[in-house]
Amino acid sequence: MSRKDVLVDAQWALAHLDDPKVVFIEVDEDTAIYETNHIRNAIRLDWKNELQDPVRRDFINKEGFEKLLSAKGVKSDDTVVLYGGNNNWFAAYAYWYFKLYGHGDVRLLDGGRKKWELDGLELVSGEVTRPATSYVAKDQDRSLRAFRDDVLKAIGVQNLVDVRSPDEYAGRLLAPAHLPQEGGQIGGHIPTAANIPWSKAANDDGTFKSEDELKAIYSAAGVDFSKDTIAYCRIGERSAFSWFVLKELIGVKNVRNYDGSWTEYGSLVGVPVAVGDEPGTA
Amino acid sequence: MTTCGAVVGGRSIENVDISKQAVIQGVVQKSGAPVSVGYVRLLDRNDEFVAEVPVSQKGEFRFFAAAGSWNIVTLVPGGSARQPVTANLGQITDVDVLVG
Numbered sequence: 001m002s003r004k005d006v007l008v009d010a011q012w013a014l015a016h017l018d019d020p021k022v023v024f025i026e027v028d029e030d031t032a033i034y035e036t037n038h039i040r041n042a043i044r045l046d047w048k049n050e051l052q053d054p055v056r057r058d059f060i061n062k063e064g065f066e067k068l069l070s071a072k073g074v075k076s077d078d079t080v081v082l083y084g085g086n087n088n089w090f091a092a093y094a095y096w097y098f099k100l101y102g103h104g105d106v107r108l109l110d111g112g113r114k115k116w117e118l119d120g121l122e123l124v125s126g127e128v129t130r131p132a133t134s135y136v137a138k139d140q141d142r143s144l145r146a147f148r149d150d151v152l153k154a155i156g157v158q159n160l161v162d163v164r165s166p167d168e169y170a171g172r173l174l175a176p177a178h179l180p181q182e183g184g185q186i187g188g189h190i191p192t193a194a195n196i197p198w199s200k201a202a203n204d205d206g207t208f209k210s211e212d213e214l215k216a217i218y219s220a221a222g223v224d225f226s227k228d229t230i231a232y233c234r235i236g237e238r239s240a241f242s243w244f245v246l247k248e249l250i251g252v253k254n255v256r257n258y259d260g261s262w263t264e265y266g267s268l269v270g271v272p273v274a275v276g277d278e279p280g281t282a
Numbered sequence: 283m284t285t286c287g288a289v290v291g292g293r294s295i296e297n298v299d300i301s302k303q304a305v306i307q308g309v310v311q312k313s314g315a316p317v318s319v320g321y322v323r324l325l326d327r328n329d330e331f332v333a334e335v336p337v338s339q340k341g342e343f344r345f346f347a348a349a350g351s352w353n354i355v356t357l358v359p360g361g362s363a364r365q366p367v368t369a370n371l372g373q374i375t376d377v378d379v380l381v382g
Contacts, residue, residue, distance in 0.1 A: 033336075085336060114336075117319050118359050165332045167348060177324050177333040177347045199331035204323075204357060 006248045027084040027094040037123035073130025083109035087206040093237035102138025111206040146230045146256035156282025159229040160193035163242040169195040171275040185266030188273040191280040198238045201245045232258035304369035307344040308377035316341030320358035
């Protein structure tokens, strides 16, 4: 896997907007943004209402994902290009989700909606629909997803990468600073986790830094690329962004995203927690 | 579960107990008028990224920070701006951002 297999730029996107085998999908938390405007021919995917189980905290199952993508008009062998706001957080989350269910060719639009807007490229309004398909998903690939017991076993053994901001890592903030600070969980981080904010991997315009820059950032923060790695954040979408960087851009093997993340871990009874700017000990 | 995503203009302060927040909010203007496309970034005392929101159609943005010193960095098509701001717990700090 190389950068060109998983990332497309605006020039590539513009050349493929009418390609019947390429499906552009916008993924934003706030679907009102899509209703305002979007890239021409892009359909939308609702991060919360379509990808999450409506009752329990989990993803929709394989059959649900097949039903969803069939209704969206996506085929299993289509090239799916994801993009969105928040520096592609939710698009990266959807990328990881598509990989979880075994979709072959998934890519991110480098820079996402932000770079597209800042570059003044065309955005259009109106809902886009595609003819229904019969999408076939694979069983969930658990090698990409970590659960709380995996995380507890990884303390002091594997690379744990906390991709939240330094103030969230230290316990000074309980959520990103564009959200009210009203978390139900305690503050802090998983002991021995390195703090490598997701933002270190991105340029100001939302594009990803070069592979050499990315390797240097993670190495300097103490990530041992020969070990297995688990990334986490607050609810798992910023860490999906960092999972993408580690797994797809740097090419690290055995990287998992802990989507339970701090909202789960910080609410568990009896687990070790570290506070402050240092990783802490096992 | 509240998602981590930033919504256009920042989250509403409706039903939020301001006494427990250190709110930074404002309007981004260029050439004397609010911008409708732009991104405002909050950086901590070490210049580390903390949060970013797209501005509203009226150029508005809002953060829920902790008390202390911050920097606001704004990107709009063809321009940028940077300015320091101090937030206090229980207060709303208004910032006018002028992009050259």
